[in-house]
Every structure is written in structure tokens, then in C-alpha cells.
Amino acid sequence: MRQFDVIVLDENTSPSDKWIPPFEDPALGWFHCSDWNQPLQSIDAEWVVVTHPAVKIDRDFLNNLAEVTEGFPMVDAFAPRLKFKEHFYGGLLLHGAKGFVPISENEKMRYVSASNPLIAVFSSRIIQRTGLFDLELPPKFRLVDYALRMAHAGGKMFSVPYLVTTLDNDPASLVNGLYFNDKNAVAPLWEIYYKTLPASFLLGFTLRHPTMLLKFLGIDKGKKRRQFKRDKATSLSKLTADYLKEISV
Secondary structure (H helix, E strand, O other): OEEEEEEEEOOOOOOOOOOOOOOOOOOEEEEEEOOOOOHHHOOOEEEEEEEOOOEOOOHHHHHHHHHHHHHOOOOOEEOOEEEEOOEEEOOEEEOHHHOEEEOOOOOOOEEEOEOOOOEEEEEHHHHHHHOOOOOOOOHHHHHHHHHHHHHHOOOOEEEOOOOEEEEOOOHHHHHOOOOOOOHHHHHHHHHHHHHHOOHHHHHHHHHHOHHHHHHHOOOOOOHHHHHHHHHHHHOOOOOOHHHHHHOEO
């Protein structure tokens, strides 16, 4: 079994593209594709890095990741920090009716509700319990959704300040709308709230974004589909009120 599999998700690639990994190692497997779920069915490593092509994955980062995974054996997922110029972009916290907010750049070790939308690390054991990505969500929302579903499966995501890699592009242009007041983010975030969070969170978010009221009342064609996804994500849930509070602002 390999130590790491790295899944580089490139929406602009095709099966005919010839992609060369930045380096090779017997303990490392690379996947480069636009299909989020196919690699999850082929992993053969203890840990899986899911990342955007703009994120730099090098030996230093993986060596640090190896130390972190060994040092925190009780953790099923990690939210690395991204450095761009002089700023650090880390994991996210739930912010009630507002969506998600990034942790402080000076934050110490802590559990988070999700990684930033460009990179996350999951153990293969928690992937087996959580399942596949929800491809009906826009790409930048899929890691957030997955992290919350993982929490229902009993996993926890941890932020370690010294687990850092760099980014080639301005993260604001890549993740804008996830935790800012972007009207295009409302519908995907509402779907995530519906699927993974208690009714009080969903109600608060709906009242803040009244365009979602008809969905909240179930007056639309997607009600059965959403309920199926919620039941699948939350049946036998291990997400506790205490942990939910810990990963919220």
C-alpha cells in the first residue's frame, strides 16, 4: 500500500492530455483528471490528497504531511494552509446563517468544518465510509460538502499551522463566493446546509436568503432528491452537537 495518492483535479483536462507529475516516488501515486470520483475508486494509499492544479505539491509538503499524519493518528482528515504572497489561507468554520468563514491566519491547531476549496487530505478509511463527491455541486463547493458528510461518518478535520504549501494564483479569484456574499454561492450552500446540518442552521440560512424559501418549504421538484441525499449522509450519524459547536464560529 502506498503512503499517499495525489488527485489533481483539472477541469480543463481530457483523457488525451499527456500530464507529467512533478516527481515520482514508489510510495506515491498520481491521478490527473477532471473526474472527481473515478480516482476515489482506484486509490491504493493510506492517505489521499485532493487538490487543484494551481496548488504546489512537492516533496517538502508531502514530508511535512507524513509527519502530521503520524503525529495525529486520531484524525481522519487535514486542512492544509495555502500561502500566496504574504498571506495564508486555511480551513473554514461554520458561521451559522452566513455560510463559512476562513480561520485566522494566526490560528493555532484546531478542528475545522472544512478545508479551503483548493486542497484537502483524507484517510482512505474515512473515504470508504463517506463515499463519493456530489457532482451536482459546483467544484469549489465539493470539498466543503464532503468534509461535513465525513463528519457524519465519524471523521474529524484538523488544521495544523505548519502544514503549508503554496499557490500559483490569487486564491480570491479561485474561491470567491464560498464564504463571501456572492449570490451565486447561495444555492450550493443551501444544498449543503440541507444535506448535512441541523434544521436550525438551515432555517437561519433560509431566512437570511429568502430566495431559498420555496425550497425550504419543499415547493419544488428537487425535494425527493435532496431528502435522499440527506438520509444517505446522516443515517447512523456520528456528528455530535459538541463537535458541531467546536467547528463553528
